[in-house]
Amino acid sequence: MERIRERVIQIYGNLVSLLRKCIFCILSVGPIPNHIAFIMDGNRRFTKKCKLMKGAGHKVGFSALMSILKYCYEFGVRYVTVYAFSIENFKRSPEEVQSLIDLMLEKIEEILKE
Structure with missing residues (x-):
């Protein structure tokens, strides 16, 4: 059973690589922009919709952002702006605000290492 699972994962990885x-x-046929901006929004709605644990949507959102940033780098996009935390976010509970800030710092450190 484990062998089948590994094979399925390998096939999936190959398909994703081919699709990429x-x-x-x-996309490389047209001009690549010098600057792209992303607005991180809807992570809490995603968490509620999918009935995930609190904060899971933010982690999924940051993982998606990390993938997109790698693509931007590979495409040669020189500047990326990410709007990930607004003034409105400070109206949330102190625990949630601290959790978001900790997650951002963790992901920024990952980006800098890569």
Whole structure:
């Protein structure tokens, strides 16, 4: 059973890699922008909709952002702006605010290491 699972994961990884290469080929035909901005929004709604543990949506959102940032780097996008925390977020509970800030610091450190 474990062998089958590993094989499925390998096949999935190969398909994702092929799809990524196809997307890069298509997008590289046109001009690549110098600057892209992302607005991180909807992570709590995602958590509620999928009935996940509190804060899980933020982790999923940051993981998606990390993937996108790698793509931007590979495409040669020189500048990326990320809006990840607004003044409105400070109206949340102190525990949630601290959790978000800790998560941001953790992910920023990961980016700097890579």
